[in-house]
Amino acid sequence: MKMKKFLAVMAVVSMTAAMAAGCGSSEEEGKAETTEASGETDASFDSANDISVTSREDGSGTRGAFIELLGIEEKDDEGNKIDNTTEEANITNSTSVMMSTVAGNEYAIGYISLGSLDDSVKAVKVDGAEATEDNIKDGSYKVARPFNIATKEDVSEVTQDFIDYILSEEGQEIVSDNGYISLDDVKPYAGSKPEGKIVIAGSSSISPVMEKLKEAYLKVNTSAEIEIQTSDSTTGMTSAIDGICDIGMASRELKDEEKEQLKATVIATDGIAVIVNKANPMDELTSDQIKEIYTGEVLAWDELN
Template identity: 40%
Template sequence: MTGSTGCSKQAADTKQKVEGLDKLGQIGVISREEGSGTRGTFAQLAGFVQENTDKDQTVKDAKIADDTASVLNMVGSDRSAIGYGSAGIMVSDSQVKVLSVGGVEPGKNNAGYPLSRSFYLVWSGKLNDVEDDFMRYIRGAGQEIVSQSYTAVGKQSSFLSLKPKGKITVTGSTSVGPLLECLAEEYMKLNPKAVITVKQTDSSDGIRQTMQGKCDLGMSSRDLKDNEKEILDYESIARDEIAVIVNKENPLEDISLEQLEKIYTGKIKEWQKLYD
């Protein structure tokens, strides 16, 4: 009798959690573009990357967003939508809310959150003086800036710039880009002889342009592939979580990796069938 009572209570709680989903209709799937490191990492962690390939199985009729800001706008304007993006940028507001995943909320230093990844800078060959000085800043004093919105990967320490003169071009991930812009701005205050330009495209483009010598540093929000590791040097500069968001009118508060996989591969197309 005790076990039966416990199961009944759990079923009642589950029903309460999803009350109102039937009013939302078909799920509006919002995905990042191909080449996005956030998309690649999300698909890998949620379990819908094809074996022996780099292809994810995102449903073909998903609406595509080129950056986190676009995801926020698209989900905020569609009560049936679901999307994902960098937790360091994406926050709940009047139009969207961030879901827990598997009962765990995204957040700095939250080791139990299942959608966690590293931010990387990549380069080819030996760093020149100004590049090396900038990297020293990021590893030390720059970690204070990292810790404001992300999880630091090193201890904050004092930094004395050698003030080398030069230009640095940085290209890649739109998730890493806002952090790099902040780091570059603060570094250039310490070294006025440096000029750093940050161009946001996507992770794969940043890695490709670095290999081709078209930029000095590449930004990636996904792990490097084996062939990329053979060509490039790389370093983690921060830890970030991928946040899952829905419209504020959606009653859902928590979602599982299995449910995300089914939504993003089209196995679940309607909100009311989420718990079938």
């Protein structure tokens, strides 16, 4: 009998312990779910760590527009433009590499075309405004630039027909559908659909939407052939000047020396999103703070005022 009582008591103790453990586990799981559902950032983020500044390569139209709009580029006494981007910056050579770099480093900051933004990173507000199409249109989000294509004065019939398609209602609908700001007062495409090949070269920021425009145009004009060579804005302009390509792409305004040799056409407006890692609690920066980060005046996240 004593043995039976002992076993019974041990069984009750075991059940009680199991229930307590299960309850504790449920509570912990509930806390984890609550934290995840609330969208809180990673508690391990240490704002005392150095900011990992990430920028684009020389020749990038996105870099050119970014440093100009944020005051990182300044003119010396002789009028020469000086890029004051910190020498400590990590340099990436494309939009996709920029995004993966920031997504993989919780202390990183970078910038990309708004049309390329996805949920792998977080876009911060700049001067209180979100990077959205409406805010760019009304001027509250000021970090924006034109998407230009550039050609020689005389172009082939098929090149002109494709440009006409880009600037048409159909082409501008593709621009808008892909997250960029389309042109106003456009008309339906009414081209002649000529035969021939077009070579397009330049900006990696424009390439994604240009691929979509190419795909749609080739369904309309099956006699055309289009090759897109992705590089950077400066290479695109140089290639157009040298006759290596028919159309150059530049995600910035053309330089004076480029304007002397090429005809520029704006095909869209694009915002530049300032991005951080999703674990970063920072949701907003001022233009001055971004400038201080990229010129190396501010080195750690907790130095931002």
